[in-house]
Amino acid sequence: MTISAIGITKRFGEFVALDDVTLEVAGGELTALLGPSGSGKSTLLRVIAGLEHADAGEVIISGEDATGRPARDRGVGFVFQHYAAFKHLTVRDNVAFGLSIRHRPKAEIARRVDELLHLVQLGGLAERYPSQLSGGQRQRMALARALAVEPKVLLLDEPFGALDARVRKELRGWLRRLHEEMHVTTVFVTHDQEEAMEVADRIVIMNEGRIEQIGPPRELYETPGNEFVMSFLGPVNKLGDVLVRPHDVELLLEPNGVSTEALIDRITYLGFEVRVELELPNGRKLWAQTTRESAAPLEPGRTVHVRPRATRTFDGDGAETRPAGDSPWWDRRVTMEVHHS
Amino acid sequence: MSSGRTEPVAPGARGSRASRYGLRSVALVYLALILVLPVGMVFFRTFENGLQPVLQALSDPETLHALYLTVLIAAIAVPLNTVFGVFCALLMVRRTFPGKAFLSGLIDVPFAVSPVVVGLSLILVYGRTGWLGGWLAENGIRVIFALPSMVLATIFVSLPFVVREVVPVLQEIGVEQDQAAHTLGATPWQTFWRITLPAIRGGVTYGVILTTARALGEFGAVSIVSGKIAGQTSTLTVHVEERFQQFDLVGAYTSSLVLAVIALVIVLAMTVLKPKEAGS
Secondary structure, three states, X not given: OOEEEEEEEEEEOOEEEXXXXXXXXXXXXXXXXXXXXXXXXHHHHHHHHOOOOXXXXXXXXXXXXXXXXXXXXXXXXXXXXXXXXOOOOOXXXXXXXXXHOOOOOHHHHXXXXXXXXXXXXXXXXXXXXXXXXXXXXXXXXXXXXXXXXXXXXEEEEOOOOOOOHHHHHHHHHHHHHHHHHHOOEXXXXXXXXXXXXXXXXXXXXXXXXXXXXXXXXXXXXXXXXXXXXXXXXXXXXXXXXXXXXXXXXEEEOOOOOOOEEEEEEEEEEEOOEEEEEEXXXXXXXXXXXXXXXXXXXXXXXXXXXXXXXXXXXEOOOOXXXXXXXXXXXXXXXXXXXXXXX | OOOOOOOOXXXXXXXXXXXXXXXXXXXXXXXXXXXXXXXXXXXXHHOOXXXXXXXXXXXXXXXXXXXXXXXHHHHHHHHHHHHHHHHXXXXXXXXXXXXXXXXXXXXXXXXXXXXXXXXXXXXXXXXXXXXXXXXXXHOOOOOOOOHHHHHHHHHHHOOHHHHHHHHHHHHHHOOHHHHHHHHOOOOHHHHHHHHXXXXXXXXXXXHHHHHHHHHHHOOHHHHHHHOOOOOOOOOHHHHHHHHHHOOOHHHHHHHHHHHHXXXXXXXXXXXXXXXXXXXX
16 A cells, blocks of 8 residues: 655645655555645645645555545545544544445444444544544544545544644554554654654655655654754754754863863753753854753853764755864854855 | 722623613613514504404415415525525635626625615516517516516525525635545535535525525515516515505504514524534
């Protein structure tokens, strides 16, 4: 049950939502489309589902050309951000909808719906109406409804976007487990990098209608292909053209030869994590992410010694470059000015 | 006596009690004068001389024919306007096409134009000297001074109600439920009957009530195109006027009351038939 979207272009008036995008999704995989709003990720998902028609390109679902087919003939299950619950139908009838329009025997429908409601842990709420459910319950109902017709692929458009933080976390783990049980090819859209990293086998990073990079979460985090990917997957300090993750900024109480002095501006405690905001001698600001233990001796106004464990630089085309020359890592203003002119 | 402290006073509490009752009485008196009193008087006058004259007026063949005609016209106009109204609302909310604003304006024309003008314009088109009338007369089709023109006039004046009630509901529900139905395998037709229509049922119901009320009560346009032939092209409203001018007050009041009762029954029936929407 693979998905291929080949050379997809989609415009809304003057705005180019997708610019010649090609994406292959392998069978049984759980893929995240990750990007900021307006990056085209939802549009790509809707083009695959047939809810939006591309201006150019092809969509192939499990080997069959689906480009010209309406959504109902594509064998996709779709889950919407705002649930799209059928408000006038009970939970049971919502889930049964796809089977009942296919005129399946009543007994079979009832059995299948019970199975699915059990799977999404809504067994006791079958006779309720959507308005009597919480957001998380509605979204689980929507998922059961999509799964009822045994779709070839499951597409989820910001499925947890409308839920509060706690429920969102719970449903993430739950989607992951569900996928491990059912192994249906799944693509979900999110703008939350943590959600993508936690749930997906593979992440597709999108920006301005194009794909920036595709890879497993760890690979993307550790070897980002360009500055956009690096800064979208987690916080970064940008010092000239040098990028360093806050958790790679090491704080030392004594100089060690390669370190640089820095003045502590502010310390923020976030439970286990502590954020230390610093100012370098050249006036640049950066922050370090550290633990409560390491931060214990630190206080605002104190001078510490800073050393990056790892840094990255990318040239104007986004490709990674190694810093050359003997200027210190944190003071490459000259190089930066060359890049930005 | 002034204490240094100020007591917090909830808005609408003690101080404004008088003004609250004042506002209520204004609303009640206003409604009583323009609504309750006149309608109550019709009721009172109808039964002033007991039940006998009323029954007599009710069994009058002309009254019965007028009642039959009124119901018949409504039974044709209301379903047509309902289907057209839902179709038009779907078109206006879910499609973009050139001339959409023009169509929207056009639908409101019956609100703006006086029914008398509607009647006259129908005569201009379908009357003996009208530009379609000649051809119709040659082919033996009678429109003006007959049922077709009365139905046309009624459709015209009651056209906007369903559209105007359904459009906001459609805008509110959006298209996601329909799209979900599509992805689940539903054809556009199945989606309409199983998802869209139940979702807009409240708006449609209210639109139908208003359309029916308007169709039953229409006087101006119908009275012009009907020719007011008693026992033939006289509807209940026309009949009321005719009886009133002939000083048959009990007849006029009785027919008025019949109109009011039909309207009431429709409103009640719609309320009872309206599906229970859980939790909302």
